[in-house]
Amino acid sequence: MKKIALFVFNGEAMCFIHVLLNALDLQEKGYEPKIILEGASVKLVPEFIKQGSPLKPLWQKCLQAGLVDGVCKACSAKLGTLAAAQEQGLTLLDDMAGHPGMAGYRDKDFEIITF
Structure with missing residues (x-):
């Protein structure tokens, strides 16, 4: 099974919707995707539970x-x-000076894609 780590740095909701859609699509097609929120994307966290947010259903x-x-x-x-x-x-990732490091994902054979 091909593993893909989706590192999301972009804080735009429209970009994040595409990350969510791609993660679901990859899983449906037999891949093992993992979403990692980094940088400005963490600003979207409160939006994930807001009623009426376009992110909420896909996030769930x-x-x-x-x-x-x-x-x-x-x-x-x-x-x-x-x-x-x-x-x-949510799991807080901090293995690289407080940030999620890519090396750990590479060590587990993940391909890394950044958004």
Whole structure:
């Protein structure tokens, strides 16, 4: 099975919707995708649970499918969404100076794609 780590740095909701769609599509086609929120993308965390947010239904599908690996601890702290990530029970990733490192994913044979 091909493993793909989707590192999302972009904080635009439209970009993130495409990440979610691609993760679901990859899983449906037999891949093992993992979504990692980094950089400005962590600003979207509060939007994932807002009623009426276009992100909410796709986010819920990805969570239920186990596709979300976690959120950058340093960036969510810096950008003010750490509490929102914790409230949602998201894994805080910090193995590389407070950020999620790509090396660990490469060590587990993940191809890395950045958004």
